[in-house]
Amino acid sequence: MSKLWKGRTSAKTSVLADEFNSSIKIDKRMYKEDIEGSMAHVAMLSHCNVITKSEAKKISDGLSKILKDIESGKLKIDEKAEDIHMFVEEVLTKRIGVVGKKLHTARSRNDQVALDIRLNLRKEITLINFTIDKLISLIIDIANKNRDTIMSGFTHLQKAQPITFAHYILAYGMMFKRDMERLYDLYKRVNISPIGACALAGTTYKTDRVYEAKLLDMDGVCENSIDAVSDRDFIVEFASDLSIIAMHLSRLAEEMIIFTSAEFDYIELSDAVTTGSSIMPQKKNSDMAELVRGKTGRVFGNLMNILTLLKGLPLAYNKDMQEDKELIFDSIDTVKNSLSIFIEMLSTMKINKERMREDASAGFINATDLADYLVTKGMAFRDAYKISGEIVSYCLKNKRDGDNYCNKRDTHVESCNRQSQCRGELCEPAVPTLLTLENLPLEVYKKFSKLFDKDVYKFIDLETCVKRRTSIGGSSPKNIDRQISFLKK
Numbered sequence: 001m002s003k004l005w006k007g008r009t010s011a012k013t014s015v016l017a018d019e020f021n022s023s024i025k026i027d028k029r030m031y032k033e034d035i036e037g038s039m040a041h042v043a044m045l046s047h048c049n050v051i052t053k054s055e056a057k058k059i060s061d062g063l064s065k066i067l068k069d070i071e072s073g074k075l076k077i078d079e080k081a082e083d084i085h086m087f088v089e090e091v092l093t094k095r096i097g098v099v100g101k102k103l104h105t106a107r108s109r110n111d112q113v114a115l116d117i118r119l120n121l122r123k124e125i126t127l128i129n130f131t132i133d134k135l136i137s138l139i140i141d142i143a144n145k146n147r148d149t150i151m152s153g154f155t156h157l158q159k160a161q162p163i164t165f166a167h168y169i170l171a172y173g174m175m176f177k178r179d180m181e182r183l184y185d186l187y188k189r190v191n192i193s194p195i196g197a198c199a200l201a202g203t204t205y206k207t208d209r210v211y212e213a214k215l216l217d218m219d220g221v222c223e224n225s226i227d228a229v230s231d232r233d234f235i236v237e238f239a240s241d242l243s244i245i246a247m248h249l250s251r252l253a254e255e256m257i258i259f260t261s262a263e264f265d266y267i268e269l270s271d272a273v274t275t276g277s278s279i280m281p282q283k284k285n286s287d288m289a290e291l292v293r294g295k296t297g298r299v300f301g302n303l304m305n306i307l308t309l310l311k312g313l314p315l316a317y318n319k320d321m322q323e324d325k326e327l328i329f330d331s332i333d334t335v336k337n338s339l340s341i342f343i344e345m346l347s348t349m350k351i352n353k354e355r356m357r358e359d360a361s362a363g364f365i366n367a368t369d370l371a372d373y374l375v376t377k378g379m380a381f382r383d384a385y386k387i388s389g390e391i392v393s394y395c396l397k398n399k400r401d402g403d404n405y406c407n408k409r410d411t412h413v414e415s416c417n418r419q420s421q422c423r424g425e426l427c428e429p430a431v432p433t434l435l436t437l438e439n440l441p442l443e444v445y446k447k448f449s450k451l452f453d454k455d456v457y458k459f460i461d462l463e464t465c466v467k468r469r470t471s472i473g474g475s476s477p478k479n480i481d482r483q484i485s486f487l488k489k
């Protein structure tokens with residue numbers, strides 16, 4: 001390809017320099033936006049009588065044909081070209097003759113590339129938000145199906161308090177909702193037109209930047225032409241918003257990995273999104289979740305990279321800025337793929353409700369509720385807290401004898417200390433089992449406080465604990481409804 005900027009220099013660049021300088025492998029991705037921008041530009045030039053209507057028509061038809069030919073595969077983008085802007089302009093001039101050279105009137109590649117990237121990113125923002133929206137709908141769906149799925153909530157990765165899986169997964173729904181809002185907000189700053197700023201100082205032609213922006217469905221024009229060609233804040237912002245999404249996904253990924261381990265066994269991922277080991281036949285690895293977690297690194301790296309390339313950069317355009325696209329495109333692709341794989345993973349996972357329930361019973365996660373019980377009987381919370389802690393410690397130190405269990409399903413209500421956890425005939429343990437707050441005999445409770453009575457078992461039942469957390473945002477069913485309708489908005 002010839003060099004359209006030949007003039008001041010001989011343009012006899014070395015092969016190495018050409019390769020080093022070229023960005024087409026990256027910016028060819030914006031071919032559509034480049035042509036779309038050029039079509040609006042000719043329409044504006046003709047509207048302002050800078051070029052004639054018939055010239056505009058020739059250029060516009062030529063551009064439409066180029067677009068069609070690229071899309072159909074008839075026209076291959078030449079990767080030896082310097083960039084997509086040069087490629088399109090040169091093909092146009094080759095095809096329609098000298099009139100093609102009028103396209104670049106009252107613009108420069110500096111405002112052209114700034115426009116192209118804005119048009120491209122606004123499209124990507126919409127696509128990503130569409131995918132996040134799908135993910136949120138899926139989360140709502142999972143929440144609806146798991147309103148009664150009791151599980152342990154964690155702090156410090158230690159069992160903390162009873163929640164439901166609905167409550168848990170909706171927490172991610174909230175994060176993704178904020179991610180969407182951030183992108184919507186960013187859209188406003190992206191969708192402003194820099195075109196017409198030309199190299200940096202504006203133009204002497206009687207052009208109409210507002211008219212051109214409207215043709216491109218943009219919400220306004222950059223007010224300062226120097227800023228118009230220098231500004232890449234919106235890319236930093238996008239990279240940062242994408243980093244937050246990746247960070248959120250990495251937390252969910254980490255939990256998927258933990259929850260699928262044999263030690264937890266809370267969920268099972270479908271074979272479609274897991275892999276086996278080449279040596280250990282028993283393995284089912286959560287590779288997709290691990291990759292999402294791992295790819296967070298490159299998304300954060302891209303953000304740091306873009307910030308660094310802009311740091312201390314003098315106004316206005318500098319070639320350094322060419323580097324921005326590879327980075328932001330990589331973040332976009334990575335986050336989009338991560339979101340999609342997550343949608344597949346979550347929509348096909350199996351939730352082991354019984355296992356979660358069973359595991360929730362074994363961690364004293366109702367110890368706060370036990371203290372609350374004493375508070376309802378008149379004790380001060382600090383004292384109640386201490387007693388509850390002592391009871392937990394007692395349970396941990398003392399194993400429970402097998403005799404206290406029922407061995408007949410039909411008599412379990414009266415005699416089984418496992419209460420609602422009674423497993424009928426299976427309930428007779430061969431070895432002494434752990435003591436829990438649910439199976440601790442009332443006589444023992446009474447040794448700690450006279451305030452204990454048999455209603456304690458109902459009070460500390462995990463279902464009761466969940467239902468009683470009625471403060472806004474808590475785990476009660478009404479709150480789950482409230483959270484779901486908040487997300488639906």
Ligand code: ARG
Pocket residue numbers: 023027082083109110113317319321322323
């Ligand atoms: N390929 C360039 C980029 O992406 C286009 C703008 C070139 N402008 C210039 N004055 N050399 O930044």
